[in-house]
Amino acid sequence: MMLAHLVVLTVLCAVASARQAVVDLGYSQYRGQTLSNGVAQWLGIRYAAPPLGPLRFSAPQDPDEVYGVQDASQQGPLCISIDSYPIPGGASEDCLFLDVYAPAGFRGRSTKLLPVYVFIQGGGFNVNGNPYYNGTGLIQAADMGIVIVTFNYRVGPYGFLSGAEIREGGSLNNGLKDQIQVLEWVQKHIEKFGGDPDHVVIGGDSAGGASITLLLSAYNGRDDGLFHAAAAESQSFAAMYTVDEAQFAYDDLVDRTGCNIAADTLDCLRNLDIETLQSQNIATPLPGALEPPLYFYAPVVDGDLVPDYTYRLFEEGRFIRVPVIFGDVTNEGTVFTPQNLTSITAVNNFLRDQFPAITDSHLARIKDYYLQNVDSAQRYPNATRYWRPASNAYGELRYNCPGIAMSAAYADADAPSWNYHYSVLDPEDEASGDGVYHVVELNAIWGPDNVWYSEDVGSPPPASYYTSNAPIIPVMQGYWTSFIRSFDPNTFRYRGSPRWETWERGHRGDEGHRLFIRTGETRMESVPTDQWERCEYLISIGVELTQ
Structure with missing residues (x-):
């Protein structure tokens, strides 16, 4: 019964x-x-x-x-x-x-x-x-x-x-x-x-x-x-x-x-x-460019x-x-930048293909910041010595420095703003040179079993997110879901995670405070002075580049 x-x-x-x-x-x-x-x-x-x-x-x-x-x-x-x-x-x-x-x-x-x-x-x-x-x-x-x-x-x-x-x-x-x-x-x-x-x-x-x-x-x-x-x-x-x-x-x-x-x-x-x-x-190539850009259509x-x-x-x-969060990974530009660049001219042409309004003066300053020491740059399989320096320039120009600018703008407006630097190391990606590549943190935020990819769209999660880097998943999900639930990444953060401080004013000399995220090493950090110097210049020419 x-x-x-x-x-x-x-x-x-x-x-x-x-x-x-x-x-x-x-x-x-x-x-x-x-x-x-x-x-x-x-x-x-x-x-x-x-x-x-x-x-x-x-x-x-x-x-x-x-x-x-x-x-x-x-x-x-x-x-x-x-x-x-x-x-x-x-x-x-x-x-x-x-x-x-x-x-x-x-x-x-x-x-x-x-x-x-x-x-x-x-x-x-x-x-x-x-x-x-x-x-x-x-x-x-x-x-x-x-x-x-x-x-x-x-x-x-x-x-x-x-x-x-x-x-x-x-x-x-x-x-x-x-x-x-x-x-x-x-x-x-x-x-x-x-x-x-x-x-x-x-x-x-x-x-x-x-x-x-x-x-x-x-x-x-x-x-x-x-x-x-x-x-x-x-x-x-x-x-x-x-x-x-x-x-x-x-x-x-x-x-x-x-x-x-x-x-x-x-x-x-x-x-x-x-x-x-x-x-x-x-x-097709944009007006004034030699090759098609990475992404042809965009908002106008x-x-x-x-x-x-x-x-x-x-x-x-x-x-x-x-309340806002902005942030980036360490190596934003690696998956976009051609690995076969063989000269400063080739690097300049790649940047012109993406930003046709860029001038020789802009490129000279970018060379000074990123390409002065290409001979001593770390080499990677299947890539020239220009690849990683050029990818650093492209990554900061399109991703890292805009994130810093956005956090600074919100801090100036006295609005709650948090910024992160995602630097979770995967052995295979470090060896290939891709490093902590563009939007890899999606695997930690959603969980590697919940991201979708196919032969044509997306990429599989790094293997380490199932092993050595698995502990970063609850940390990221804790911050993200806390922000969703309370407009603050700290309220419901994962037990033992450090407090994520707001950006504050975010000017060089004050440095800007962001969360450095790495398995077992997550902590607050200030934006390094050399990155501030590069970003101040790139942000200053942003309107000239039509960003």
Whole structure:
């Protein structure tokens, strides 16, 4: 008899769990899954209408109503990336989907809503570079006390094609507008998953980190109440064009697709079948450059959503004051810089390809800072003596120094600001020369089993994150989830972790205080004087380089 009661109780609990996993969003209902680890997930939720046909190159629109309960057990397709033809399986132009992870049955245990973490993936605005990350590890590290949202957004020309025709007949910076659409979706719907719309933390890596700075300074720092704190990893400061300056990319695409003979070139582009359009979705050299840049498409200064260069916006105080984290890894530039550079001229050409506005005077100063002692630089397999010095220059120019500038700007505005220097050493990566490479800390924040990678996107976690560097995972997750839960990385930090002090003023002489993160050695440090000197110069020319 007792066994029969247990069977009935088990069935009833399973039915209740299944019912609880169905969420009604008004425009559609989605049935998620309750996993054995105590986390519920809803995958592949449409947050905007398919950006097809007349909506190609347009701002995101609300999704249409769909009747019946939709299955939410599979992620939506990736947004199509540049330089990928034939279109790979699992990618589509119809790609505006999000995933939600939440503690299972939370609303049945308490009426208190949970903090929300919305993660913006990177990929240089040309690829969805960190898709499908699983929120389980972070939720468990947060004592089952947060809700997580991840999503895809349009990249390449689908998200960032610019020019007069786009401005007049379409919409600019649509990849960023997709992100805002997600944040507006969160305000409307996250309560149905147990999340608190009044406690939303945005985070992102690389281009996702750049998105954080762009959202903080959007509309000249207008606060629409869409988020309440922000954490940026390796915030990327690429060169930015104005709409008029970006016209060349539109014209080139029109020429390559044969739309140059059409009376309405934008209408022609919108009516191309996706295979034809994608076959011409390629990177070409920027004006004045020799080779295509690492990332061809990017947000443009449109005078509205992106009103000015990022450096200028923050220098002039045109940004939202919320608690923030900025930070970087030790070797930001290694995975981007060609290993076959054989001369100072080759290094200069590489930098010009990324920053066409860079001058001979700028390059001479960069040579003085980074390339004076290339003969004594440490050598690595398959790389010339110029590689690591050039990668140091590129890494600080695009990532490290912008992070320092952002923390300093927030300290000057008397807003809470924390900065980190991630330097967890992996033996294989140290031997190859990649070192502590760009966004490797994602493996510690999410947990190495929760990051997604494929043959074309992402890279597997370093092996040491399962062995000698496994202890850094709860440390990073403790800081991150504490910030998500309380807007302070210290409140719920992992037991025994050092207190993460704020940046303070962050000027040379005061040095700026950041968290040095390494397995068994995590501590506070000041920015070294020599890095301050280099960064002061690189920050000072940032607007000239259109960053």
